[in-house]
Amino acid sequence: MERILLFFLLISSVCFGQNGEQYFARQGQMTFFSYTSVENIKAQNDQVQSVVDTNTGEIIVSILIKAFKFEKSLMEEHFNESYMESDLFPKATFQGNIIDFDPSTLGIQTRIIKGDFTLRGVTKPVDFKVNINNLGDTFSLEGDIEVLVKDYNIKIPALLSPNIANAIQVKFNLEYKPYEK
Template sequence: MIRVLAIFFLIAGSTNLVEVDEKVIARQGKVSFFSYTSVEDIKAENNQVLSVIDLDQKKIAVSMLMNAFIFEKALMREHFNESYLESDIYPKAVFEGEIIDFDRTITGEQTRIIKGVFAMHGKSKELEIKSKIEKKDNKYIVSGVFETLVKDYDINIPPLLAGNIAKSISVEFRFEYEPYED
């Protein structure tokens, strides 16, 4: 009887191992944004973005610290963090979503829609982002560009500076994923 129970638990335990979701991780993803106005262009880049994809569930999560954005001018960074994004109160932005019709067996490139919720500055917004997914060996590269509106995240821009900041911001991202190991 003990042998039968031991074999049962061994088989049950190995079944659970097969059902474990496979994940890939990007520890130093890149997110940049660009704001064009006739007065001044604002550009910033963040190379400390973390992202994980659950390949079996087709789920993706992204997390980034807002104060990790680097600007051409120190004053822009200061205004971004203190006046607009209030990074001390809202330190990070998060995206959680699903890669629609993703096929992990395709080697090479596929274009897919990533649908999910982006949360920043205490506000959440549903997004659909057309993305390019490249698979080479066991590595994935996910990249894309999308537009977002400043007003969607309750970012207050003083009327005096409204001409310096575009109402729509172009956001570009690129993540290089490798197999996740605990």
């Protein structure tokens, strides 16, 4: 956990420079859901971290793969060992920009985020809609994105393919506070 925090501090100082207004989310929530007629698979991760520079709209998100928790321990084991290979690919990352984010506007803003999502060593450009609730000294960012299994080289054995959807629905909620140096 300390290494992830150090990673964010280093990346934020390099990417955002010294003039940005930086906000940090330490325990963001992310869930994913896979629906099939055979079985639904759901997992939750409460250790998602993110940094946002409100002056530039730059955003970085880090997702520790092993932090996803499942209802069934066998699902969690298969997820980490067979599909995500979390020992080889311990985290997923996103780096991008919130388009037209206005940090001076209080309340809810709906914006588009564009950037690069890296999962299992594969980086793809993505864009998705988010709701930003600006409370003045803090703000939250929530939204969802669809992740296609084939885009990130996630191999699913033919025997198990009816159990896992080709598109995984991912939802997230990140609560940001000012970064204090």
